[in-house]
Amino acid sequence: MPSFKENLESFPSADGVLRLEFLDADGGIAGAAENKPGSQGSLRLYLELVRRFGAITPEAAREGCVLYAEHTQDARLNPGKHPNIDRLLAVIADGRPLSARIVRG
Numbered sequence: 022m023p024s025f026k027e028n029l030e031s032f033p034s035a036d037g038v039l040r041l042e043f044l045d046a047d048g049g050i051a052g053a054a055e056n057k058p059g060s061q062g063s064l065r066l067y068l069e070l071v072r073r074f075g076a077i078t079p080e081a082a083r084e085g086c087v088l089y090a091e092h093t094q095d096a097r098l099n100p101g102k103h104p105n106i107d108r109l110l111a112v113i114a115d116g117r118p119l120s121a122r123i124v125r126g
Contacts, residue, residue, distance in 0.1 A: 025062070025090040032065040033072075039126035041067050043077060043108070043119040051119055052108055063105040067121070077119040082109040 040055040041064060054064040066088055067077070074081035086093045089106050096106035112119060 023090060025088070025092050028088045028090060029062050029065060032069045035061060035064045035068055037125050038064065038068065039124045040064070041071070042122045042124060044122060045119065046117060052104075054105060060105070067105070068123070071121045071123075076121060077109070077112055079113050079116055079118065081118075082112040085109045086113070 035056050038056050040053045042050050043052045043054075045051040054060060054067045056064050066085060069088075070077060070081045070085050073084070077085075086106065086109055089096070089103075089109075092103055093106055096103035096110065100107060108119075
């Protein structure tokens with residue numbers, strides 16, 4: 022099974038993207054993945070999920086957990102430590118997808 026770093030190498034660059042905003046069913050912002058040090062890998066992973074699935078659906082969230090590889094187990098054992106994985110786990114648990122809006126800069 023590939024590591025997160027190995028998976029990350031297969032994702033396109035996030036150049037030109039400031040952030041990816043997650044929208045709930047009412048269109049409200051439910052969070053974001055930003056293009057800043059420490060979260061650029063998550064931004065690239067989420068952009069890949071949106072490209073593949075069109076939104077963060079439960080199916081996309083399950084795939085995201087696979088792609089986060091070794092970090093997913095750590096997130097399950099330590100809620101709050103990995104908020105971008107926690108978001109995926111919440112989508113899986115409640116079944117409510119998040120749409121996404123790319124903010125370019």
